[in-house]
Amino acid sequence: MGLVSVSEIVLFLLFSLSLGIVSKEIPTTLDGPFKPVTVPLDKSFRGNAVDLPDTDPLVQRTVEGFEPEQISVSLSATYDSVWISWITGEFQIGDNIEPLNPETVASIVQYGIYGLPMTHQSVGYSLVYNQLYPFEGLQNYTSGIIHHVRITGLKPNMLYQYQCGDPYLQAISDIHYFRTMPVSDPKSYPSRIAVVGDLGLTYNTTSTVNHLLSNHPDLVLLVGDVSYANLYLTNGTGSDCYSCSFPDTPIHETYQPRWDYWGRYMEPLLSNVPIMVVEGNHEIEQQAENQTFVAYSSRFAFPTEESGSSSTLYYSFNAGGIHFIMLGAYISYDRISPSLDHNHLHC
Ligand SMILES: *[C@@H]1O[C@H](CO)[C@@H](O)[C@H](O)[C@H]1NC(C)=O
Ligand SMILES: *[C@@H]1O[C@H](CO)[C@@H](O)[C@H](O)[C@H]1NC(C)=O
Ligand SMILES: *[C@@H]1O[C@H](CO)[C@@H](O)[C@H](O)[C@H]1NC(C)=O
Numbered sequence: 001m002g003l004v005s006v007s008e009i010v011l012f013l014l015f016s017l018s019l020g021i022v023s024k025e026i027p028t029t030l031d032g033p034f035k036p037v038t039v040p041l042d043k044s045f046r047g048n049a050v051d052l053p054d055t056d057p058l059v060q061r062t063v064e065g066f067e068p069e070q071i072s073v074s075l076s077a078t079y080d081s082v083w084i085s086w087i088t089g090e091f092q093i094g095d096n097i098e099p100l101n102p103e104t105v106a107s108i109v110q111y112g113i114y115g116l117p118m119t120h121q122s123v124g125y126s127l128v129y130n131q132l133y134p135f136e137g138l139q140n141y142t143s144g145i146i147h148h149v150r151i152t153g154l155k156p157n158m159l160y161q162y163q164c165g166d167p168y169l170q171a172i173s174d175i176h177y178f179r180t181m182p183v184s185d186p187k188s189y190p191s192r193i194a195v196v197g198d199l200g201l202t203y204n205t206t207s208t209v210n211h212l213l214s215n216h217p218d219l220v221l222l223v224g225d226v227s228y229a230n231l232y233l234t235n236g237t238g239s240d241c242y243s244c245s246f247p248d249t250p251i252h253e254t255y256q257p258r259w260d261y262w263g264r265y266m267e268p269l270l271s272n273v274p275i276m277v278v279e280g281n282h283e284i285e286q287q288a289e290n291q292t293f294v295a296y297s298s299r300f301a302f303p304t305e306e307s308g309s310s311s312t313l314y315y316s317f318n319a320g321g322i323h324f325i326m327l328g329a330y331i332s333y334d335r336i337s338p339s340l341d342h343n344h345l346h347c
């Protein structure tokens with residue numbers, strides 16, 4: 001784990017501890033400003049988090065055929081637009097994997113203002129990604145079909161309902177809800193923003209996420225280190241400390257199904273509350289041809305184009321009167337860097 005990760009753990013712990021100690025009912029930003037609350041790091045947390053096993057009902061696939069699963073909402077750059085993402089079909093892992101054809105399942109969201117018919121429809125795009133290891137004995141992975149649909153023309157601070165999927169295959173999700181952000185004005189803010197890092201998929205994640213759910217955030221910021229699929233070998237054996245337990249692997253392996261477990265586990269929260277993610281060191285996930293950040297970049301929708309970024313590793317967006325600039329630590333911000341030479345975030 002790098003420094004980034006340690007600081008994220010501290011942030012996460014301070015956050016969750018302060019929530020636990022202050023009160024059950026968290027005040028809104030509109031009740032502030034508040035004095036910052038800090039709590040010393042309890043080192044006994046370190047290394048004692050136990051992952052949910054793949055037999056846990058919360059991480060199992062419960063849909064059939066090409067019905068949507070792992071549904072999530074993300075913001076675009078401005079209040080009038082959001083992204084809906086989901087996965088259809090089954091991932092494969094092993095020797096003779098055959099990537100699914102993303103063209104075979106449509107990417108459609110039907111939506112409307114809460115209480116009105118869902119007469120609006122938006123069409124998006126789909127993809128699959130592979131995590132390939134050209135080494136003897138390591139297993140390759142190919143994802144289900146990942147769908148991303150951008151909805152535009154939304155009203156501010158408004159509750160919408162939506163269904164996603166492929167109506168032609170009769171593979172449509174249940175109804176979910178999202179509320180758009182308020183207008184970008186110095187007097188208008190979302191009430192509650194949850195900031196969390198190093199989430200993982202442990203029994204401690206479950207208490208953190210239940211706490212988030214019970215406090216009804218308007219937005220979740222996940223500031224790096226998501227599924228921790230990179231604490232596993234491709235055969236599904238995991239460890240608290242990869243380099244301690246597996247010092248001799250030819251490449252830092254991952255077990256990509258952990259991402260699917262994470263998406264399933266998070267769906268009850270993220271299908272109704274927007275999440276904005278930025279990468280941490282656990283998302284590097286190097287693979288064949290030196291590709292990195294492939295699962296991270298494929299699974300989440302980012303307002304990359306809308307904010308004038310050229311990468312999923314940095315972007316910006318508005319949430320009411322707040323302008324968030326999400327600067328991941330894995331891209332150069334050098335003035336002479338080609339990535340920023342031609343592209344500037346809309347600030
Ligand atoms: C995994 O993919 C790599 C790159 O295409 C290939 O070299 C390797 O043989 C594959 N491994 C298995 C077990 O199929
Ligand atoms: C973390 O989870 C473990 C069970 O795996 C539990 O014993 C421990 O109390 C949890 N810690 C916190 C801070 O909730
Ligand atoms: C996975 O590979 C590791 C290292 O070779 C081995 O110790 C472990 O038993 C394997 N696990 C399974 C489930 O095959």
Ligand SMILES: *[C@@H]1O[C@H](CO)[C@@H](O)[C@H](O)[C@H]1NC(C)=O
Pocket residue numbers: 290
């Ligand atoms: C892979 O990328 C890393 C970091 O950019 C670089 O140091 C390394 O030389 C590359 N390896 C190959 C085989 O291209």
